[in-house]
Amino acid sequence: MKNNLKQFLSVRNETLTSADLYFYGDIVSDWWGAWTDSDQYPEAIRDFLKAQDGKALNIYINSAGGSVFAGIAIYNMLSRHKGFKTVYVDGMAASIASVIALAGDRVIVPSNAFLMIHKPLAECCGNADDCRKLADDLDAIESGILAVYQEHLAQGADMEDIKRMVAAETWLNGNEAAKYFDVEVGEPKEYAARLTDATKRYRHVPEQMIHSAQAENHTAEMREKITRLTIEAITKGA
Numbered sequence: 001m002k003n004n005l006k007q008f009l010s011v012r013n014e015t016l017t018s019a020d021l022y023f024y025g026d027i028v029s030d031w032w033g034a035w036t037d038s039d040q041y042p043e044a045i046r047d048f049l050k051a052q053d054g055k056a057l058n059i060y061i062n063s064a065g066g067s068v069f070a071g072i073a074i075y076n077m078l079s080r081h082k083g084f085k086t087v088y089v090d091g092m093a094a095s096i097a098s099v100i101a102l103a104g105d106r107v108i109v110p111s112n113a114f115l116m117i118h119k120p121l122a123e124c125c126g127n128a129d130d131c132r133k134l135a136d137d138l139d140a141i142e143s144g145i146l147a148v149y150q151e152h153l154a155q156g157a158d159m160e161d162i163k164r165m166v167a168a169e170t171w172l173n174g175n176e177a178a179k180y181f182d183v184e185v186g187e188p189k190e191y192a193a194r195l196t197d198a199t200k201r202y203r204h205v206p207e208q209m210i211h212s213a214q215a216e217n218h219t220a221e222m223r224e225k226i227t228r229l230t231i232e233a234i235t236k237g238a
Helices: 002-010 042-051 068-080 096-101 128-151 159-168 174-180 197-201 207-237
Strands: 018-023 056-063 085-094 106-110 114-117 170-173 184-186
Touching: 042 068, 056 096, 068 096, 068 128, 085 096, 096 114, 096 128, 106 174, 114 159, 128 159, 159 170, 159 174, 170 174, 174 184
Parallel strands: 018 056, 056 085, 085 106, 085 114, 106 184
Antiparallel strands: 114 170
16 A cells, blocks of 8 residues: 555656656665655656656655665666656755766756765674775775766866765755756755755755755644644634
């Protein structure tokens, strides 16, 4: 039941020639890791693409990222899709979501939205040898991510700059992202970047993003309070 619901929510405005795909949650490895209906995983994307074979896709992203291997798999599947793909970064495409965003044939990042690039993260529980191996594995994973970034560099951009920004954890708004990657700057949109528990691991989340998310949360709380009070008033009146 959960899987069917996720598929239904993933496809919107489907026509004979196009379909919409949303990455509005975390990127997870499989169905079991999808705690909300907005999380996406490779198997769901595979099934989605089979159903939309050859169609143009509008891909909307507002994600803090997630599983590197799941994200790389999704990037490769989207890259193979034969229909024209337009990616819209509505709030942020952070971490591995920035890789997924670059699978588009056209990528639009509004001036108030963000791409975030950084070194892959992992937790280690083990001895010194285990930790050294994990460090080597992370370096290998990073080289794969950098290879994707290199394929999508803006004209005149220097890969050494990308490597330095990855090492520093860098948040690029639309104007900045267009200097380094083959993306277009879009008009500002009133979307709050999706801040999740995954975002708490990042060191340099822009202040305006935090304030925007806090304002959105406050508005949602007020709406919920008004709805609750309205229902109570109606109930008492009945």
